[in-house]
Amino acid sequence: MAGRAGVSQATVSLVLRDRWRGRVSPARAEAVRAAARELGYRPNLAARTLRTGRTRTALLVVPALTNDFFARVHSGATAVAAEHGFGVVLYASPEGVGPARDPFESASATLDGVIASSMASKALAALRDGGLPLVMLDSDPDDPQAAATVNPDIAGGMRLVTEHLLALGHRRFGHLAARVDSWTFEVRARALRDALGPVPGAEPVRTERASLDVPDGLRAARRLLTSDSRPTAIVCDDDILAAGACKAARRMGLRVPEDVSVTGFADLALATALEPELTTVRLPAEQVGAAGMTALLSVLGGERPGTRALPVELVPRGSTGPAAGREAGS
Numbered sequence: 001m002a003g004r005a006g007v008s009q010a011t012v013s014l015v016l017r018d019r020w021r022g023r024v025s026p027a028r029a030e031a032v033r034a035a036a037r038e039l040g041y042r043p044n045l046a047a048r049t050l051r052t053g054r055t056r057t058a059l060l061v062v063p064a065l066t067n068d069f070f071a072r073v074h075s076g077a078t079a080v081a082a083e084h085g086f087g088v089v090l091y092a093s094p095e096g097v098g099p100a101r102d103p104f105e106s107a108s109a110t111l112d113g114v115i116a117s118s119m120a121s122k123a124l125a126a127l128r129d130g131g132l133p134l135v136m137l138d139s140d141p142d143d144p145q146a147a148a149t150v151n152p153d154i155a156g157g158m159r160l161v162t163e164h165l166l167a168l169g170h171r172r173f174g175h176l177a178a179r180v181d182s183w184t185f186e187v188r189a190r191a192l193r194d195a196l197g198p199v200p201g202a203e204p205v206r207t208e209r210a211s212l213d214v215p216d217g218l219r220a221a222r223r224l225l226t227s228d229s230r231p232t233a234i235v236c237d238d239d240i241l242a243a244g245a246c247k248a249a250r251r252m253g254l255r256v257p258e259d260v261s262v263t264g265f266a267d268l269a270l271a272t273a274l275e276p277e278l279t280t281v282r283l284p285a286e287q288v289g290a291a292g293m294t295a296l297l298s299v300l301g302g303e304r305p306g307t308r309a310l311p312v313e314l315v316p317r318g319s320t321g322p323a324a325g326r327e328a329g330s
Helices: 009-016 025-040 045-052 068-083 156-169 183-196 214-226 239-251 285-300
Strands: 057-062 087-092 113-115 135-138 150-154 173-178 204-209 233-236 260-264 280-282 308-312 313-315
Touching: 045 057, 057 068, 057 260, 057 285, 068 087, 068 113, 068 285, 087 260, 113 285, 135 183, 135 285, 150 156, 150 285, 156 233, 156 260, 156 280, 173 183, 173 214, 204 214, 214 233, 214 239, 233 239, 239 260, 285 308
Parallel strands: 057 087, 057 113, 113 135, 135 150, 150 308, 173 204, 173 233, 233 260
Antiparallel strands: 280 313
């Protein structure tokens, strides 16, 4: 391989052990990797694990696989992992955000670290037995158990939604909240209340909770829409709940957005499958996964990367419009 790449055997060793940075030029490192691909080189993982004490494997824990946000997080994490010779095992916790069981006889003997999305560290105790480093995504940045945290700007996203609807003249808001005990949904509720609190003429937010599925979202939205003071806008914690809200409105003979505006959160594939298409907050899922894997690699290298926040984006579409009976800005 050294002859094929035109470098020394020592250089080959440094590159294949991912210890070349600062010692080998990027061009020579790529030459070694190209030679390895051409020759069909595969590392002896068992021998490497015995030699280094590292499995070069991370576990990504998510509460469910029914939401494409987590699939995109996984894609981002695996892209970075592959660049560093790591593998990522995806694990959907059977209990959702509840306590996650160890899928291995001993996670600490099988893994180098754990990345968890939208969960609490207390739910990961079984996986962290043995002191595995933990990187949390979309989770409480003040959690002392996390070696690092990567969060999209959830509060900022909810403020963007609120400002958008206020500019359209809305003052009666309903909140279709996820019936999930997690930091990310608590932040959404608090940010919505805080954003509306100082607004003149804004009525107190009425909240209905629902499981993260369309049928329960429909039922909760119906309760909002049949209240004495029907909201002119329903702010949903998730695009799936927003789909339920749109469905409830149609079944009640209401038009979206002429009679009620609906917003989501995440910008799932579902958002553009709805008609009208859904106004929502785009979360940078791939970047969250990539940053999470990068943080874990830093932790394994002896660093403390702390908390990283990633910007989000409001995507206005057809599901929002001026408040019923008012023109925007009136």
